[in-house]
Amino acid sequence: MRGRRGLIVGVVVLLAGVAAIAGWRWWHAQAPYPPEALGTRTTLELVDPATAAAALRPVNVEVSGKGDQILLGTVSWTLPPSAPTDGSFRLVLLDRRTKALPGFVSVTSPRPESVGSGSDGTLDAAADRYDWLTGAGKVQADGSTWRTGDYLTVATDASPVTFAAVLHPADPRARPQEAVMSAPVTLDDVLLVLIGVGPDGQVYWAQRLSP
Structure with a gap:
């Protein structure tokens, strides 16, 4: 009888632990505010090298040449008063x-120490959650996981952010897992996304900033 009672107590304790972990994970993933609370404002345009250089100064823009295009954009927002x-x-x-x-992607801000470029697992997680991001993020090829391309990590106090990306014509020698955004594009081809982290x-949400 004592053995059976101990088994029952053990099962109850295990279930309580599982419930506690599940509850913590749910709480941990809850966004402190929705993306709409930021009142985000954006611009995105195709520009010439001189315009891009002036907008990014003192940060240097990647050198462009014949057949290249330059995407120049800005994103600004206002944090809710109680936002962490x-x-x-x-x-x-x-x-x-x-x-x-x-x-x-080149980037600048009034707080240059609060912005940077690179990639991590954030886009992978967002692509798993949002069907309109399916295909973005990591790529499985040749038995390995590949992340190709660049995006921006931005502190919540870095508004406004100005960025530029030089797009080169596609390299016919590139393997599929090495493909990056290539010229020519139109603005209708480009999606600008803000991800809250x-x-x-942990990924809180992803918001499309361009139609």
């Missing part, structure tokens, strides 16, 4: 047709 400041954003440029990212890298 320990999260961050990801700003992502995607080719709607291929879900490819630019090879490199928590202090532990």
Whole structure:
């Protein structure tokens, strides 16, 4: 009898632990505010090298040449008064047709130490959650996981952010897992996405900033 009672107590304790973990995960993934609360304002245009250089100064824009295009954009927002400041954003440029990212994105802000470029697992997690991001993020090829392209990591206090991406014509020698956003594009081909990220890298939400 004692053995049976101990088994029952053990099962109850185990179930309580599982419920507690599930509850913590739910709470951990809850966004402190919706993306609409930011009142985000954006611009996105195709520009010449001189315009891009002036907008990004003192940050250098990647050198462009014949057949290249330059995407120049700005994103600004206002944090809700009670918003925590320990999260961050990801700003992502995607080719709607291929879900490819630019090879490199230059960025500046009034707080230059609060912005940077690169890639991590954030877009992978967002692509798993939102069907309109399917195909973005990591690529499985040749038995390996590939992440090709560049997007921005931005602190919540970095508004406004100005960025530029130089798009080169597609390289016919590139393998599929090495493909990046390539010229020529139109603005209708480009999707600008803002992703809200928590202090532990958890994805809160993803918002389309271009129609």
